[in-house]
Amino acid sequence: MSGARNGPAKAPAKSAAKSAAKSAARVGPGGPLRGTATMPGDKSVSHRALIVAALARGRSRVAGVNPGLDVAATVEALRALGVTVDAAGSAAEVVGGTLHEPADVIDCGNSGTTLRMLAGVCATIDGLSVLTGDDSLRRRPMGRVARPLRALGATVDGRAGGELAPLVVRGGPVTGAEVTVPVASAQVKSALLLAGLAASGTTAVRTPPSRDHTERLLAALGAPIEVGDGVVTLHHSFTPEPFELEVPGDPSAAAFFAVAAVLIPGSEVTIAGVGLNPTRLGWVDVLQRMGAAIEVVHEWERLGEPGGQLRAAAGPLTAVEVGAEQAPAVIDEVPVLALAATQAEGDTVFRGMAELRVKESDRIAAITSGLGALGAEIEAHDDHLVVHGPTPLRGGTADARGDHRIAMTLAVAGLIAQDEVKVEGWGSVETSFPGFLDTLVGLRGPGR
Numbered sequence: 001m002s003g004a005r006n007g008p009a010k011a012p013a014k015s016a017a018k019s020a021a022k023s024a025a026r027v028g029p030g031g032p033l034r035g036t037a038t039m040p041g042d043k044s045v046s047h048r049a050l051i052v053a054a055l056a057r058g059r060s061r062v063a064g065v066n067p068g069l070d071v072a073a074t075v076e077a078l079r080a081l082g083v084t085v086d087a088a089g090s091a092a093e094v095v096g097g098t099l100h101e102p103a104d105v106i107d108c109g110n111s112g113t114t115l116r117m118l119a120g121v122c123a124t125i126d127g128l129s130v131l132t133g134d135d136s137l138r139r140r141p142m143g144r145v146a147r148p149l150r151a152l153g154a155t156v157d158g159r160a161g162g163e164l165a166p167l168v169v170r171g172g173p174v175t176g177a178e179v180t181v182p183v184a185s186a187q188v189k190s191a192l193l194l195a196g197l198a199a200s201g202t203t204a205v206r207t208p209p210s211r212d213h214t215e216r217l218l219a220a221l222g223a224p225i226e227v228g229d230g231v232v233t234l235h236h237s238f239t240p241e242p243f244e245l246e247v248p249g250d251p252s253a254a255a256f257f258a259v260a261a262v263l264i265p266g267s268e269v270t271i272a273g274v275g276l277n278p279t280r281l282g283w284v285d286v287l288q289r290m291g292a293a294i295e296v297v298h299e300w301e302r303l304g305e306p307g308g309q310l311r312a313a314a315g316p317l318t319a320v321e322v323g324a325e326q327a328p329a330v331i332d333e334v335p336v337l338a339l340a341a342t343q344a345e346g347d348t349v350f351r352g353m354a355e356l357r358v359k360e361s362d363r364i365a366a367i368t369s370g371l372g373a374l375g376a377e378i379e380a381h382d383d384h385l386v387v388h389g390p391t392p393l394r395g396g397t398a399d400a401r402g403d404h405r406i407a408m409t410l411a412v413a414g415l416i417a418q419d420e421v422k423v424e425g426w427g428s429v430e431t432s433f434p435g436f437l438d439t440l441v442g443l444r445g446p447g448r
């Protein structure tokens with residue numbers, strides 16, 4: 001198993017990716033987790049840093065790039081678009097300002113962030129770009145990004161009238177406009193802002209709040225960007241200067257170890273060097289409301305991204321209600337929060353979670369069947385989940401459904417179950433956290 005600090009992975013051949021997705025991991029109960037761990041670089045920030053570096057004119061340096069296949073897909077896509085990316089370990093040097101029409105279809109693998117954000121970039125490149133992905137990505141909604149890009153003057157088509165990838169983008173000059181995006185999607189908002197960097201006039205995106213990494217990075221680089229109440233405005237076109245950034249550790253990855261620490265008696269874990277962007281810490285708020293001992297220690301800021309330490313210790317939990325207004329801030333952590341809720345006193349409700357149905361898997365179904373196979377009592381509804389607790393989990397076999405966040409949730413379930421859990425589809429962790437098990441072993445201590 002490769003370490004957590006491996007650099008941008010090389011996208012494997014399709015057959016290799018498929019057999020990896022079929023592999024299994026076995027995780028059994030053990031003693032407390034103790035000590036300090038670091039996380040791989042934040043996946044969302046890694047994508048953005050590489051893409052914005054590709055738009056800057058000159059050589060940028062990005063360190064701590066996420067080592068998973070999603071970010072590797074962005075690196076390969078940028079190369080296909082004419083950008084030089086020299087990757088060594090977790091560092092990448094990007095020579096931007098040379099984007100051109102790709103010679104072939106661009107395969108974004110499993111990565112919705114790659115496909116949607118690059119749709120915005122391709123809208124501004126003269127020529128034709130075709131963006132596709134794996135079976136999962138080709139099932140996910142793309143009309144949400146195609147429609148507003150058309151409003152900026154781009155020609156975007158795709159299967160099912162532009163609703164599904166492959167997306168076909170005929171790029172060229174785009175014109176700023178005020179566009180409304182009803183869904184809280186940072187990928188779509190970012191696609192529009194990236195297109196807006198090359199648009200004539202003002203680009204304004206009216207949308208509910210979602211993670212704000214793109215806004216922070218562009219503002220730190222001097223872009224004329226303004227974040228208002230429900231609207232982000234890029235006042236005119238802007239070419240970033242090259243920059244250097246060390247990507248913070250991924251707070252979504254930290255959530256798995258924080259939940260494990262909270263659930264396993266005697267545990268005390270520190271996650272160092274982690275990103276503390278408030279739009280990513282909804283899960284900390286939910287666990288704190290459940291009574292968990294989690295501390296956030298701010299230490300630094302890099303190009304607009306705050307970071308520091310997260311500390312978590314074991315303790316009892318009580319059920320809470322997570323409202324629809326909090327959904328965008330916890331959406332990637334609902335699987336592991338649902339696991340925490342199986343051990344809480346009472347019924348935890350996650351409302352307004354329809355977006356979970358269109359992630360890397362249908363996560364409402366995957367959580368219910370995966371944790372259900374281990375004895376959890378979870379009710380799945382169209383757009384919400386009810387988790388009954390506390391319920392002891394037994395060992396057994398559970399399927400990650402090709403979804404990295406489900407796989408890691410099931411591994412944490414193995415730590416607190418009565419017997420070993422076999423996680424099928426373990427290879428999906430390569431998407432964001434190839435070194436997950438190494439990090440876990442590091443916190444468990446030798447031989448456990």
Ligand code: S3P
Pocket residue numbers: 043044045047112113184185186187188190210211331332
């Ligand atoms: C991401 C945004 C979210 C999130 C995804 C990463 C990003 O998706 O679930 O894992 O980096 O912008 P949506 O934009 O679809 O909400």
